Amino acid sequence: MTSPSHAILPGRGGMFGTLSDALWRNPRLLLFVMLAPPLLWLGVIYLGSLFALLAQSFFSIDEFSGLIRYEWTLKTYAELLRPSNLDIIARTVIMAVSVTLASAVIAFPIAYFAARYARGKWKALFYLGAMLPLWSSYLVKIYAWKLILAKEGILNWIFAKLHLTALLEAWLALPVIGGNSLSVSYTGTFLVFVYVWLPYMILPTQAALERVPESMLEASSDLGASPAQTFRHVLLPLALPGIIAGSIFTFSLTLGDYIIPQIIGSSRLFIGQAVYAHQGTAGNIPLAAAFTVVPIVIMGFYLWMAKRQGAFDAL
Amino acid sequence: MQTAVAFSKVSRHFGQVRAVDGVDLEIGEGEFFAMLGPSGSGKTTCLRLIAGFEQPTFGHIEIFGETAEGVPPYRRNVNTVFQDYALFPHLSVADNVAYGPMIRGVPRAARMKAAEEALELVQLPGYGARQPGQLSGGQRQRVALARALVNKPKVLLLDEPLGALDLKLREQMQEELKTLQRSLGITFVFVTHDQGEALSMADRVAVFNHGRIMQVGAPEEIYRAPRSRFVADFVGSSNILPPEAVERFAGRKAWASLRPESIRLAATGGRAATVLGHSYLGAATRLTVDMDGQRLTVLLPAGADVPANGTRIEIEWKASDLHVMEDDT
Numbered sequence: 001m002t003s004p005s006h007a008i009l010p011g012r013g014g015m016f017g018t019l020s021d022a023l024w025r026n027p028r029l030l031l032f033v034m035l036a037p038p039l040l041w042l043g044v045i046y047l048g049s050l051f052a053l054l055a056q057s058f059f060s061i062d063e064f065s066g067l068i069r070y071e072w073t074l075k076t077y078a079e080l081l082r083p084s085n086l087d088i089i090a091r092t093v094i095m096a097v098s099v100t101l102a103s104a105v106i107a108f109p110i111a112y113f114a115a116r117y118a119r120g121k122w123k124a125l126f127y128l129g130a131m132l133p134l135w136s137s138y139l140v141k142i143y144a145w146k147l148i149l150a151k152e153g154i155l156n157w158i159f160a161k162l163h164l165t166a167l168l169e170a171w172l173a174l175p176v177i178g179g180n181s182l183s184v185s186y187t188g189t190f191l192v193f194v195y196v197w198l199p200y201m202i203l204p205t206q207a208a209l210e211r212v213p214e215s216m217l218e219a220s221s222d223l224g225a226s227p228a229q230t231f232r233h234v235l236l237p238l239a240l241p242g243i244i245a246g247s248i249f250t251f252s253l254t255l256g257d258y259i260i261p262q263i264i265g266s267s268r269l270f271i272g273q274a275v276y277a278h279q280g281t282a283g284n285i286p287l288a289a290a291f292t293v294v295p296i297v298i299m300g301f302y303l304w305m306a307k308r309q310g311a312f313d314a315l
Numbered sequence: 316m317q318t319a320v321a322f323s324k325v326s327r328h329f330g331q332v333r334a335v336d337g338v339d340l341e342i343g344e345g346e347f348f349a350m351l352g353p354s355g356s357g358k359t360t361c362l363r364l365i366a367g368f369e370q371p372t373f374g375h376i377e378i379f380g381e382t383a384e385g386v387p388p389y390r391r392n393v394n395t396v397f398q399d400y401a402l403f404p405h406l407s408v409a410d411n412v413a414y415g416p417m418i419r420g421v422p423r424a425a426r427m428k429a430a431e432e433a434l435e436l437v438q439l440p441g442y443g444a445r446q447p448g449q450l451s452g453g454q455r456q457r458v459a460l461a462r463a464l465v466n467k468p469k470v471l472l473l474d475e476p477l478g479a480l481d482l483k484l485r486e487q488m489q490e491e492l493k494t495l496q497r498s499l500g501i502t503f504v505f506v507t508h509d510q511g512e513a514l515s516m517a518d519r520v521a522v523f524n525h526g527r528i529m530q531v532g533a534p535e536e537i538y539r540a541p542r543s544r545f546v547a548d549f550v551g552s553s554n555i556l557p558p559e560a561v562e563r564f565a566g567r568k569a570w571a572s573l574r575p576e577s578i579r580l581a582a583t584g585g586r587a588a589t590v591l592g593h594s595y596l597g598a599a600t601r602l603t604v605d606m607d608g609q610r611l612t613v614l615l616p617a618g619a620d621v622p623a624n625g626t627r628i629e630i631e632w633k634a635s636d637l638h639v640m641e642d643d644t
Contacts, residue, residue, distance in 0.1 A: 213399065213401065215397045215398075215399055215401040216401050216403065218366075218368050218388070218395075218397070218401065219395070219397055219401035219402075219403075219462075220403075220414070221367075221368075221387070221388040221389045222366060222367075222368075222388050222389075222393075222394055222395045222463075223389075223394065223414050223415040223418060223462070223463075223466065224389050224415055224418045224419060224466070225389055225414075225418045226389055229418055233414075233417075233418075234403060237405045238403075238404070238405060
């Protein structure tokens with residue numbers, strides 16, 4: 001074995017040797033090589049189709065022939081603002097807001113436990129518990145919920161065993177949120193939405209709470225704050241960026257979903273279903289595109305608000 | 316003098332670990348009291364017991380004559396300066412300092428005035444509008460101090476308050492804390508592992524080891540008359556002489572402590588020793604010598620002649636400087 005006698009070793013030579021030397025000398029070149037394919041993909045395929053969609057919404061459909069007229073017009077948007085369509089938008093936004101608020105409320109204690117108390121095995125169990133629902137098929141979960149919420153389902157059975165059927169029926173008798181059974185009511189849609197999107201709220205909230213040092217809470221208590229005051233003045237403001245990050249998921253996913261309200265809920269449409277119906281059976285691509293623009297605009301506004309709240313400062 | 320904090324037979328166990336193990340302690344009102352010890356010796360747990368973040372497993376704690384166990388931190392008129400300062404990152408410096416008054420429902424104008432006064436007290440006037448993230452470590456420490464003092468606590472607890480500061484700043488803060496404590500007259504209890512800090516700042520020092528108090532006393536007393544080998548070794552550095560050697564010098568068979576600075580080089584009539592090595596410390600030179608198989612550290616003041624390694628020398632000390640210790644731990 002010969003030990004190297006020079007302080008500077010000779011180049012390895014060959015194509016790969018030359019290439020790695022060149023990339024070492026030009027870090028920008030490496031960056032370019034790594035970023036060009038995904039940027040190309042994002043730029044052309046993703047943004048391109050998005051702009052194509054946006055363009056579609058400024059065309060209109062010929063009411064007699066059902067063909068698309070390729071002329072710039074705001075006619076489709078006028079159609080979008082019809083009361084029946086506004087109903088769909090309002091229904092979807094209200095659902096998204098309710099689902100987000102409920103997820104935040106349910107996720108907080110779980111995330112708090114995981115961040116503050118769970119260690120080792122318990123922490124692993126928490127991650128498993130939070131992520132497990134994400135691993136099984138979305139459709140399977142929704143059909144499972146349909147069975148749970150059905151009139152002959154387990155939930156009704158439990159209510160009956162607890163002699164609380166009257167309570168459930170009183171709830172279902174309520175206008176708008178009620179219905180024939182849970183599986184065909186907004187309440188059912190809401191429950192399934194919350195279940196399906198909850199992990200997306202728990203994980204960012206837990207990450208934010210994890211970054212709050214124990215001494216911060218002790219300091220608040222030390223300065224005379226009761227647990228409720230500590231929650232209000234220290235814990236909630238510090239966890240807010242995480243909750244907002246989570247709400248971006250729950251809010252946008254609810255805005256865009258078209259499968260859950262189709263399987264569980266009343267027959268009244270949500271934005272996703274409207275898009276699906278207009279681009280499919282109705283063949284009204286411009287209106288479908290205009291409908292798609294609605295969640296994009298709402299999310300743009302929401303993200304802007306979230307940015308002002310500092311939700312992305314920690315990224 | 317009223318007793319500010321009293322522990323009687325207080326223990327705090329974490330599972331099998333006895334973090335605090337049967338501590339008896341009395342801290343007087345207006346006292347500057349230091350809890351000194353290596354990490355894991357129970358000193359911080361004692362501080363947290365006073366603050367209320369920990370509850371004793373056994374024993375009884377009184378703060379100004381009132382029972383403290385079972386009382387949550389927010390109902391104790393005791394404030395803490397945390398080791399990591401624990402400033403609220405989402406609040407400005409002024410809002411941080413005014414947090415206590417805000418919780419008590421003091422109107423905004425009044426609490427902002429109080430906060431500004433507290434900031435002046437810690438020599439940060441006009442810093443109220445800044446965010447904690449914009450401050451240096453030393454400034455954050457002052458804000459943490461102001462945030463505690465604004466509440467006019469009966470006892471101020473300081474957990475390694477100067478640990479994160481560099482040497483110069485630390486010395487400056489030591490002086491300031493002392494001055495502040497004297498002028499406010501509030502009882503200060505501070506935890507440190509730095510024996511120099513404890514000796515220079517405190518009126519009284521409690522030396523902790525393994526969850527127990529090894530000795531309580533004034534700094535000079537602790538330094539001059541350590542009761543045990545642990546205290547002699549932990550507070551300052553010392554030559555610990557085994558009972559066999561002590562029997563020859565003092566006639567008693569017990570462990571003894573001999574401070575390096577109390578050993579002098581003698582012209583004649585001293586005890587023979589050989590120089591093994593030396594290191595230059597600036598204000599002094601430290602010699603390691605061998606005296607009949609007993610290794611000793613000798614501190615020579617600057618300006619003294621330093622014998623070369625290997626030289627035979629003679630050393631001496633005053634009989635009163637050889638401190639025979641009561642405990643054999």
